[in-house]
Amino acid sequence: MQAETESSLLSPTEAPAARVLNAHGQAAAVLVCEHASRFIPAALNGLELDDVAARSHAAWDIGALDLAIELMGALDAPLVHARVSRLVYDCNRPPERWDSMPQVSEVFDVPGNRNLSEAQRAGRVREIYKPFRDLLSETLDSCSEPPTLITLHSFTPVYKGKRRDVELGILHDRDDRAARVMLKNTGGSGLKTALNEPYAAVDGVTHTLREHGVRRGIPNVMIEVRNDLIDTPAGVNRLAGILTPVLDQTIAAFSSKRAGDQA
Numbered sequence: 001m002q003a004e005t006e007s008s009l010l011s012p013t014e015a016p017a018a019r020v021l022n023a024h025g026q027a028a029a030v031l032v033c034e035h036a037s038r039f040i041p042a043a044l045n046g047l048e049l050d051d052v053a054a055r056s057h058a059a060w061d062i063g064a065l066d067l068a069i070e071l072m073g074a075l076d077a078p079l080v081h082a083r084v085s086r087l088v089y090d091c092n093r094p095p096e097r098w099d100s101m102p103q104v105s106e107v108f109d110v111p112g113n114r115n116l117s118e119a120q121r122a123g124r125v126r127e128i129y130k131p132f133r134d135l136l137s138e139t140l141d142s143c144s145e146p147p148t149l150i151t152l153h154s155f156t157p158v159y160k161g162k163r164r165d166v167e168l169g170i171l172h173d174r175d176d177r178a179a180r181v182m183l184k185n186t187g188g189s190g191l192k193t194a195l196n197e198p199y200a201a202v203d204g205v206t207h208t209l210r211e212h213g214v215r216r217g218i219p220n221v222m223i224e225v226r227n228d229l230i231d232t233p234a235g236v237n238r239l240a241g242i243l244t245p246v247l248d249q250t251i252a253a254f255s256s257k258r259a260g261d262q263a
Helices: 042-048 051-055 064-075 118-141 177-185 207-214 233-254 256-262
Strands: 018-021 029-033 079-082 148-155 168-171 193-195 220-226
Touching (some): 029 118, 064 148, 177 193, 220 233
Parallel strands (some): 168 193
Antiparallel strands (some): 168 220
16 A cells, blocks of 8 residues: 555656756756646646646746757756646745645636645655756756856736736846846847846745755856747747847856856
């Protein structure tokens, strides 16, 4: 008999919960996409979501993984991404946060997250969050020099009925070094850019930066792109073209290798 604390969320064909691409990339940076997928394991019966909710921005960051993959290639950086919907477990939240397994996300109810037992919550932490966290830690540890940590997200143009005009958000936690450099470098991007918009650390959205960047003392920044700009291949290609030189300059500002090359 299976113990109550055990979990069978992911079948062998559904695993792993997280993956690293371009693990040996040479850039002094690691890219992260916590909300890359809307996949829900079969064992959870779709969290009882309707089709609109299951395909919405509540389930994943639309276009974020496509953009991350383009930037991965352009920068030659490793990319760590989650493979399970954030409605199952939000890998940018610590286990103790209520919204790590939300019962409501914006206007969408998540019936499959109601009345979760401690064992069920522990199972999701063990099978989804811990593998993601461990893989990201291992990837950062394998870098030949302290990297810049860059997390990639997208946000909906309309949130709870309110239109968002900002197109590119640059977010930071306690360490604002990389965010300030990046903000300076976006001057000619043509995008409506803002610091700590449409979210900020006070909203509880910088867990990955804090856990893996601030604690290590490495530069770190969170990028938010409005998802109507990256919901097509052409849009992804355009934004990758804009962000690549911006990120390249930001990474270079903290890279000991680049400093050595220029000495």
